[in-house]
Amino acid sequence: MTNNKRRAILCPNCRKLISADEPRCPYCDMARPASWWRNNALTRILLDGDRLIKAIIIVNTGMFAISLIFNPRLPGLSFNPFAVFAPDNQSLLILGATGTIPIDRFHRWWTLISANYLHGGIVHILFNMLAFYQLAPLVNREYGTYRMIVIYTVGGIIGFLVSYMAGVSFTIGASAAVCGLMGASLYYGKSRGGIYGRIIYKQIGGWAVGLFLFGLIVPGINNWGHGGGICAGAALGFLMGYQERKMQNNFHRILAGGCIALTVIALGWGVISGVYYRMIVLG
DSSP, rough: OOOOOOOOOOOOOOOOOETTTBBBOOTOOOBBOOOOGSEEEEHHHHHHHHHHHHHHHHHHHHHHHHHHHOOOOOOOSOOOHHHHHHOOOOHHHHHBBHIIIIIIHHHOHHHHHHHGGGOOOOHHHHHHHHHHHHHHHHHHHOOOOHHHHHHHHHHHHHHHHHHHHHOSSSOOOOOHHHHHHHHHHHHHHHHHHHHHHHHHHHHHHHHHHHHHHHHHHSTTTTTTHHHHHHHHHHHHHHHHOOOTTSOOOHHHHHHHHHHHHHHHHHHHHHHHHHIIIIIIIOO
16 A cells, blocks of 8 residues: 655745645745755744744843953942943943944944844843844744844844944944834834734834833933834835735845844854953953
8 A cells, every 4th residue: 555644844934834745835935845954953943933032032141141251340248230230341342332432443343233232231131132022023923034134133233333323432232123123013014004004003103102202311322223223124124025915035035144144253253352352462
């Protein structure tokens, strides 16, 4: 007797259940969906929104821990957790803070990427990661993981580039990248329309207004970075489209891969240069 059982898999792109023998996914037309290079551990992380979101939070947390290790500050007799868990500016500078000082004085253009993964204190990183955790699932669902990576990375870069052009001397934080997700969500809600689209637009719009008012009241907030990130996210949402209009494709995958590679290089260079400075320069 012939065994007619066929192995079923989830398409790496659209996550629909298909046969592993399919030369192309019948739902999204991805070629060779069962190939090993589409189903390795890294690809599964990139295509699984929940895993990707957790990975970005882990990287942010890891960079924050490294900045604390580089920080020479030690707790005194009166223990203040907000002071202890706050890297000094020197540690942040060598790890990849951005602004006119790092770029104009030291020509560190790569910090436009690395600064998105650095934070100045425990409250700073908690606030940004909570905001990211709220927005990322929406962007992942409506745009797909590849486009979410591009929006997060490029939104952060453009946000910090705008703040650099505005003369901000020293800045860090994931908020510019998170604002990129916010801008893409605003575009999606406005473009899609209908009840669901209007709800998204009003909710995210309320967050954007609140963020703007918060930036006016609280000193030290990089409003230029926030505004640049929101505009960049909306523009990227328009240029790349969202799932209901255009499914993810190889072009989006290449863009996402490039963003990941640049991020790994920038963060790796920041850590290596930081270790060199601490061990060789400071002895």
